[in-house]
Amino acid sequence: MKIKTHPLRLFSEWFQEEITLSKVQIPSAVCLSTNGIDGFPNARFVSFKELHNDTFVVTGPLNSRKGIEIENNAKVALTFWWTETERQIRIQGVATKISGQLADHYFNERDVYSQAVSLICEQGKAIDNLERLEKQVLEKVAQKTKISRPKNWGGYAITPIRMEFMEFKKTRFHDRKCYQKDNDTWILSQIQP
Ligand SMILES: Cc1cc2nc3c(=O)[nH]c(=O)nc-3n(C[C@H](O)[C@H](O)[C@H](O)COP(=O)(O)O)c2cc1C
Numbered sequence: 001m002k003i004k005t006h007p008l009r010l011f012s013e014w015f016q017e018e019i020t021l022s023k024v025q026i027p028s029a030v031c032l033s034t035n036g037i038d039g040f041p042n043a044r045f046v047s048f049k050e051l052h053n054d055t056f057v058v059t060g061p062l063n064s065r066k067g068i069e070i071e072n073n074a075k076v077a078l079t080f081w082w083t084e085t086e087r088q089i090r091i092q093g094v095a096t097k098i099s100g101q102l103a104d105h106y107f108n109e110r111d112v113y114s115q116a117v118s119l120i121c122e123q124g125k126a127i128d129n130l131e132r133l134e135k136q137v138l139e140k141v142a143q144k145t146k147i148s149r150p151k152n153w154g155g156y157a158i159t160p161i162r163m164e165f166m167e168f169k170k171t172r173f174h175d176r177k178c179y180q181k182d183n184d185t186w187i188l189s190q191i192q193p
Pocket residue numbers: 026029042044045046047048058059060061064065066067123124
């Protein structure tokens with residue numbers, strides 16, 4: 001099938017349409033799926049930052065479970081569901097670590113409370129006393145000093161190899177368009193609902 005719009009441009013158009021209409025607090029939430037080390041697929045929501053050089057950027061602690069899983073297998077999936085426009089986008093791709101400079105940029109965009117949480121908390125580790133940890137975070141915020149990006153905090157740039165755009169239809173005859181990368185060319189197929 002002939003491609004009228006490049007899938008990354010189509011993604012940007014759909015995303016823009018959704019965020020213009022959306023009233024939810026975090027319209028950029030996306031489900032990031034990784035291949036679990038124990039063989040179970042593992043999925044969690046993260047915040048999609050932006051399209052950067054044709055890659056999808058997500059950020060967070062690199063030594064978290066997702067970080068360890070990506071280190072072990074860089075093949076990941078991103079799934080968006082947008083309620084206002086009733087569209088789903090499924091992306092499969094390969095994650096590579098973003099540069100320290102780019103990670104600094106995203107870290108500096110975070111509010112000071114989120115920065116303090118990233119500095120003090122060890123995401124995913126068991127904790128006996130959550131109140132003590134929160135107190136440490138609040139004390140750090142109260143110091144009003146610049147918080148630099150901790151070494152374990154960074155992000156991934158996900159290069160898509162397959163992207164499926166689905167428009168939900170009340171009739172259940174959903175419109176599904178699948179773009180698959182073949183070397184440097186995107187191949188488009190219409191797939192059945
Ligand atoms: C809407 C939403 C956005 C989130 N954004 C992020 C994010 O950008 N980065 C992140 O590390 N965790 C984010 N989280 C928390 C993750 O869902 C998850 O709890 C955390 O990354 C730990 O996952 P892991 O143990 O598999 O590494 C978000 C959660 C929600 C519900």
